[in-house]
Amino acid sequence: MGGDHAPEMVVAGAEIALKRLPHLKFLMFGDEARLKPLLAKYPALEAVSEVRHASQEVSMEDKPSVALRQRRDSSMRLAINAVKEGDAQGVVSAGNTGALMAMAKFVLKTVRGIDRPAIATYMPTQRGETVMLDLGANIECDENNLVQFALMGEVFTRILFGLEKPSVGLLNVGIEELKGNESVKKAAAILRDIDLPIRFEGFVEGDDLAKGTVDVIVTDGFTGNVALKTAEGTARLLVHFLRETFKSSFFAKLGYLLARRSLQRFRDRMDPRRYNGAMLLGLNGIAVKSHGGTDALGFSNAIGVCHDLIVNKLNDSIKNELAAFEQAMSGMENAETEVAVPVVQAD
Amino acid sequence: MGGDHAPEMVVAGAEIALKRLPHLKFLMFGDEARLKPLLAKYPALEAVSEVRHASQEVSMEDKPSVALRQRRDSSMRLAINAVKEGDAQGVVSAGNTGALMAMAKFVLKTVRGIDRPAIATYMPTQRGETVMLDLGANIECDENNLVQFALMGEVFTRILFGLEKPSVGLLNVGIEELKGNESVKKAAAILRDIDLPIRFEGFVEGDDLAKGTVDVIVTDGFTGNVALKTAEGTARLLVHFLRETFKSSFFAKLGYLLARRSLQRFRDRMDPRRYNGAMLLGLNGIAVKSHGGTDALGFSNAIGVCHDLIVNKLNDSIKNELAAFEQAMSGMENAETEVAVPVVQAD
Numbered sequence: 001m002g003g004d005h006a007p008e009m010v011v012a013g014a015e016i017a018l019k020r021l022p023h024l025k026f027l028m029f030g031d032e033a034r035l036k037p038l039l040a041k042y043p044a045l046e047a048v049s050e051v052r053h054a055s056q057e058v059s060m061e062d063k064p065s066v067a068l069r070q071r072r073d074s075s076m077r078l079a080i081n082a083v084k085e086g087d088a089q090g091v092v093s094a095g096n097t098g099a100l101m102a103m104a105k106f107v108l109k110t111v112r113g114i115d116r117p118a119i120a121t122y123m124p125t126q127r128g129e130t131v132m133l134d135l136g137a138n139i140e141c142d143e144n145n146l147v148q149f150a151l152m153g154e155v156f157t158r159i160l161f162g163l164e165k166p167s168v169g170l171l172n173v174g175i176e177e178l179k180g181n182e183s184v185k186k187a188a189a190i191l192r193d194i195d196l197p198i199r200f201e202g203f204v205e206g207d208d209l210a211k212g213t214v215d216v217i218v219t220d221g222f223t224g225n226v227a228l229k230t231a232e233g234t235a236r237l238l239v240h241f242l243r244e245t246f247k248s249s250f251f252a253k254l255g256y257l258l259a260r261r262s263l264q265r266f267r268d269r270m271d272p273r274r275y276n277g278a279m280l281l282g283l284n285g286i287a288v289k290s291h292g293g294t295d296a297l298g299f300s301n302a303i304g305v306c307h308d309l310i311v312n313k314l315n316d317s318i319k320n321e322l323a324a325f326e327q328a329m330s331g332m333e334n335a336e337t338e339v340a341v342p343v344v345q346a347d
Numbered sequence: 348m349g350g351d352h353a354p355e356m357v358v359a360g361a362e363i364a365l366k367r368l369p370h371l372k373f374l375m376f377g378d379e380a381r382l383k384p385l386l387a388k389y390p391a392l393e394a395v396s397e398v399r400h401a402s403q404e405v406s407m408e409d410k411p412s413v414a415l416r417q418r419r420d421s422s423m424r425l426a427i428n429a430v431k432e433g434d435a436q437g438v439v440s441a442g443n444t445g446a447l448m449a450m451a452k453f454v455l456k457t458v459r460g461i462d463r464p465a466i467a468t469y470m471p472t473q474r475g476e477t478v479m480l481d482l483g484a485n486i487e488c489d490e491n492n493l494v495q496f497a498l499m500g501e502v503f504t505r506i507l508f509g510l511e512k513p514s515v516g517l518l519n520v521g522i523e524e525l526k527g528n529e530s531v532k533k534a535a536a537i538l539r540d541i542d543l544p545i546r547f548e549g550f551v552e553g554d555d556l557a558k559g560t561v562d563v564i565v566t567d568g569f570t571g572n573v574a575l576k577t578a579e580g581t582a583r584l585l586v587h588f589l590r591e592t593f594k595s596s597f598f599a600k601l602g603y604l605l606a607r608r609s610l611q612r613f614r615d616r617m618d619p620r621r622y623n624g625a626m627l628l629g630l631n632g633i634a635v636k637s638h639g640g641t642d643a644l645g646f647s648n649a650i651g652v653c654h655d656l657i658v659n660k661l662n663d664s665i666k667n668e669l670a671a672f673e674q675a676m677s678g679m680e681n682a683e684t685e686v687a688v689p690v691v692q693a694d
Binding site for chain 2: 124125126136139140171173174180181205206207208209210211219221222223225226227228229230231232233234235236237238239240241242245246248249251252254255256257258259260261262263265266269270
């Protein structure tokens with residue numbers, strides 16, 4: 001029931017996803033009276049779907065705390081509960097992000113070793129695609145949060161893009177000496193020294209996002225949220241300028257007509273629907289957030305992301321990574337103690 | 348001597364600026380042996396310029412602290428000293444930003460009432476142009492820093508664009524309840540309650556930068572630096588995609604040729620040289636930072652920004668604004684005390 005065009009968009013999105021991934025099965029949570037007639041339009045989808053009635057909805061205006069306490073019979077909450085109970089292997093929602101995060105964290109709990117979950121998504125770059133996290137779940141992050149984001153983001157990227165060894169960068173600013181706050185500096189030190197097969201490339205800056213300098217960009221939720229929205233806004237601004245350009249003269253209009261098919265591919269390449277599906281990482285369960293304003297095609301992509309993460313056992317990989325990380329960290333602590341001795345003696 | 352193409356670019360930039368602003372006079376700091384022959388190529392410029400020899404240069408790799416201690420006879424330092432001594436009314440440099448900030452702060456000192464200077468620039472938006480600050484001078488900011496940035500940014504924007512009452516927004520994230528760190532929340536409370544004729548519009552998000560929702564966007568130096576570079580990177584990405592698009596087929600190439608003149612205007616509109624000239628706000632003196640990689644045209648725009656700020660007495664306006672702010676703040680504190688009384692009595 002979440003998103004601007006639900007539930008029609010959600011059902012139509014599931015239909016598209018089913019055509020691509022015919023082994024999918026759906027639990028649809030929401031107003032039975034609205035969902036059943038909708039599903040009846042798609043017999044193939046109807047055959048693999050089970051409708052479960054929810055008496056409530058989470059609105060886009062509900063505060064997370066309110067949603068958590070007062071929307072216990074909402075479509076969002078019941079869908080998350082289904083993941084917890086093992087009825088579903090993952091949940092996809094186009095609803096209120098803050099509420100989804102709060103409910104998912106409350107119901108599914110964070111993976112052992114992860115203090116806070118993070119939101120991750122991927123964006124187009126000059127070299128392909130780059131994953132960025134956190135996008136707003138955590139306003140203030142310490143070095144441990146950032147290191148955990150790096151580990152989770154690396155696993156997520158490996159699975160999503162089938163990369164063997166994605167490169168990881170920490171988002172920072174470019175002015176020497178002023179470089180970075182304490183969390184960023186400390187996180188970089190840990191990631192540099194740690195004995196893990198993670199390809200840490202050090203600091204990256206805002207423009208490395210679009211360059212695709214690294215496969216994974218790690219940052220706090222405040223900066224990540226601003227960077228993501230700045231990139232989206234700038235892309236829209238250029239498309240707006242471009243549209244005005246092609247309307248500005250007779251020759252420009254004619255030029256547009258001739259280049260139209262190529263320009264359509266340009267638009268397709270930037271199509272936000274292609275990049276729809278932000279992941280809530282670090283929970284005991286797969287939860288994917290679709291843009292609220294997306295359409296059926298965009299929603300089907302979010303379902304596709306959810307599917308890939310389930311099939312590739314994202315959470316098992318994250319748990320393995322964390323176990324290796326803990327081992328490496330205890331190794332580092334021992335190493336530090338050993339190194340400290342001669343320094344003290346030299347004094 | 349600063350920037351990728353100095354000193355040729357700087358001298359050629361001054362020549363362009365002089366054509367636009369014939370009343371300008373220049374003090375040129377740097378290697379006399381290189382500057383004098385260059386100036387000889389531009390007799391009109393030579394007639395209004397005085398070369399002052401500097402035996403050192405600040406390199407792009409110099410750390411600010413090193414530049415401060417060991418580059419006391421650099422072109423950058425001598426140029427800043429000239430502002431301090433009243434020989435020049437403003438300084439423009441394409442050199443190392445961190446060094447420029449450190450030297451300018453050390454030599455010129457901050458205006459009374461300003462704890463930390465900030466870097467501000469302006470960017471193209473759907474509605475015209477928007478000023479953003481801080482862009483990297485201050486990695487961590489408290490609410491007082493942000494409020495001071497708002498006051499300085501408002502004055503800067505009023506002068507730069509001749510706006511009577513520019514609107515001001517605080518950059519924040521969009522997820523309700525998680526909204527913002529403490530500094531941002533407290534700064535918003537102060538700006539909302541303060542009795543000043545400042546048009547504070549509350550929180551804005553990353554995409555409001557390109558939308559031009561407000562005239563001034565206030566943020567800490569970490570977020571501002573990332574946002575600025577993300578916007579620049581995204582703009583370059585789209586231009587890159589567009590270039591590929593127009594090469595992708597015969598019809599696309601033909602379309603490009605027809606629309607070329609309009610597309611040139613599109614490029615002009617986005618031209619970073621138009622937006623060259625970041626201001627170091629809050630110092631007892633006008634200091635403008637040009638992009639290091641700019642050309643003569645870009646550098647002439649930075650000189651133009653410097654000129655406008657001098658002519659319009661930026662620093663006097665900032666001082667007046669601060670005096671009014673201090674008065675308003677003491678008013679607020681009194682008001683709070685008065686309000687507190689009945690609450691205590693009611694208890």
